[in-house]
Amino acid sequence: MNQNMKFLLVGLAIAIVISVAAPFLASPAPDGLESSAENVIEESKFAVLEESEPAIQSPMPDYSIEGMGKSGEILAITIGSIAMLLIAYGIGKAAKA
Structure with missing residues (x-):
């Protein structure tokens, strides 16, 4: 196994550990x-922005899968x-080619 693949697998393992711990931390x-936006944008405009529909719907809004609780957060x-x-x-491989 080459160094790049080892690096990728270690990065994947670290990402999974963080993914499992994040919902609890x-x-x-x-x-x-x-919170920065709340300080910079007027309260009335901020409320309108918060309530407006996004241009693109997230497949997993708020880092969760609806109805699954903490396990949905971990999975998302x-x-x-x-x-x-x-x-x-993939971008790295494409750039290398």
């Missing part, structure tokens, strides 16, 4: 981007992490 408070984060690693790997 995440803060219920708004994230940094949302794991799927997203693996997808991003595979996309990055």
Whole structure:
């Protein structure tokens, strides 16, 4: 097994560990981007933005799969992490060619 494949597998293992731990460690408070937006955008405009429909619907909104509880959160984060690693790997392979 070459070094790149070992690196990819270690990255995948770390991503899965973080995916399993994240739902239990995440803060219920708004994230940094949302709290920053609250400080910068007028409250009335922010409320309109929060209530508006997104341009594209997320396949797994709020990092969860509806109706599955914590296991849905773990699964959604794991799927997203693996997808991003595979996309990055594919881009790297394409750039190398």
